Amino acid sequence: MNDLTPSNRRLVHLAGVLAGSALAAYGLHQLWNKQNSGGDDTYPVDLGTYSLKHQTTSKTCQRWCDRAWAWVAGFHRQEASDCFLEAIRADPQCAMAHYGLALVNGPDYNFTAEGGFYTLASQPSNWPSLNVAVNALKRAEEITREPSWSGPPQHRALIKAMFSTRYEWPVTPTTADKQVAYRDAMRTVAVTYPNDPEVQAIYAESVMCLSAWDLYDNQTTNPTPNEYGRECAIALDRGLMVAPSHLWLCHLKVHYNEMGPVDQFDWSAAEALRSPGHRHEIGHLLHMPTHLDIQAGEYEKAMRWNKLAYQADLKVIRAFPDKNLVIYTGYLVHNMEFAAWAAMYGGSYENAMEAANEIDQIVTEKLLMKSERTAQRMVRQTAPFVFVAD
Numbered sequence: 333m334n335d336l337t338p339s340n341r342r343l344v345h346l347a348g349v350l351a352g353s354a355l356a357a358y359g360l361h362q363l364w365n366k367q368n369s370g371g372d373d374t375y376p377v378d379l380g381t382y383s384l385k386h387q388t389t390s391k392t393c394q395r396w397c398d399r400a401w402a403w404v405a406g407f408h409r410q411e412a413s414d415c416f417l418e419a420i421r422a423d424p425q426c427a428m429a430h431y432g433l434a435l436v437n438g439p440d441y442n443f444t445a446e447g448g449f450y451t452l453a454s455q456p457s458n459w460p461s462l463n464v465a466v467n468a469l470k471r472a473e474e475i476t477r478e479p480s481w482s483g484p485p486q487h488r489a490l491i492k493a494m495f496s497t498r499y500e501w502p503v504t505p506t507t508a509d510k511q512v513a514y515r516d517a518m519r520t521v522a523v524t525y526p527n528d529p530e531v532q533a534i535y536a537e538s539v540m541c542l543s544a545w546d547l548y549d550n551q552t553t554n555p556t557p558n559e560y561g562r563e564c565a566i567a568l569d570r571g572l573m574v575a576p577s578h579l580w581l582c583h584l585k586v587h588y589n590e591m592g593p594v595d596q597f598d599w600s601a602a603e604a605l606r607s608p609g610h611r612h613e614i615g616h617l618l619h620m621p622t623h624l625d626i627q628a629g630e631y632e633k634a635m636r637w638n639k640l641a642y643q644a645d646l647k648v649i650r651a652f653p654d655k656n657l658v659i660y661t662g663y664l665v666h667n668m669e670f671a672a673w674a675a676m677y678g679g680s681y682e683n684a685m686e687a688a689n690e691i692d693q694i695v696t697e698k699l700l701m702k703s704e705r706t707a708q709r710m711v712r713q714t715a716p717f718v719f720v721a722d
Contacts, residue, residue, distance in 0.1 A: 407663070529575040536568050577609070594628055
């Protein structure tokens with residue numbers, strides 16, 4: 333397949349920008365609903381086999397933590413928060429469940445300070461809340477100091493690194509600056525535990541959040557990784573050497589690759605996200621490889637996988653009708669937009685219109701009214717993310 337020109341590649345990236353725009357447009361709203369995320373033994377979404385073993389005697393706690401970490405990998409941090417809360421209810425002494433709750437109440441690559449994260453996280457409860465994060469982290473740290481705790485040393489190191497650096501409450505104008513110290517602390521943990529893929533993923537994301545969507549210099553002429561790109565690539569490749577199909581690492585590797593040279597794309601990482609071996613219905617992970625597909629001229633593939641992705645996301649939205657999943661709806665809409673883009677590039681009018689009609693069904697006046705921001709303010713807020721075609 334012929335590669336897109338640099339100008340068109342920048343235009344393609346507008347599709348990625350739409351996700352950030354949707355997050356900002358929908359983000360500043362009370363998002364919590366105290367409904368369970370499904371039954372203990374049944375769950376309405378197939379999350380595959382992702383598992384991160386914790387020190388807990390409760391199978392229920394472990395099951396909820398596994399669900400949570402799968403959603404962490406797929407950037408549905410609100411549902412991950414709900415799952416970690418269920419895990420804590422099952423075993424209040426599980427330190428990593430508290431740590432996970434703290435992690436998902438913090439920023440991620442798609443929801444950073446520039447996207448309004450800290451404004452929303454200033455709420456004292458619900459998701460995201462740095463008050464919730466601080467209290468969860470405090471409890472995790474307390475548990476690891478108890479004589480009975482005998483979890484893996486890297487788990488203690490993860491908790492300590494975050495506890496000493498990442499959050500504060502109340503939120504202040506300089507709270508976002510703490511992410512630099514957090515990255516520095518995670519660098520030490522990552523070097524100490526090079527064979528732990530979760531450690532490498534957490535470290536890599538801590539780096540990427542400092543320069544979201546800006547990991548390369550000279551993007552339109554000769555993309556070259558900048559200091560953040562080089563640092564996160566070391567962590568990603570170190571983790572993928574140990575776990576080549578690790579969902580979280582593969583997800584982040586696609587984000588790293590997508591603004592770099594096409595001939596350096598890590599297709600093995602991309603394909604791992606949609607491998608039958610994972611057997612998951614995490615829409616954002618099914619979608620992510622298409623960030624590379626469309627740049628390599630694989631328009632039909634990008635269209636088809638985005639359709640599968642938004643169908644999976646529709647299942648999530650419908651599975652939890654009592655939850656106000658406004659931010660994750662942004663991911664759903666992004667997949668529909670991307671399907672339309674791919675169809676247009678591929679000359680498929682019917683599929684483009686099908687995706688556009690799906691957007692009309694989702695983005696209703698009622699949904700838009702749930703946001704505290706107008707469309708005009710949304711554009712101003714997300715201006716740093718916009719890539720303009722040459």
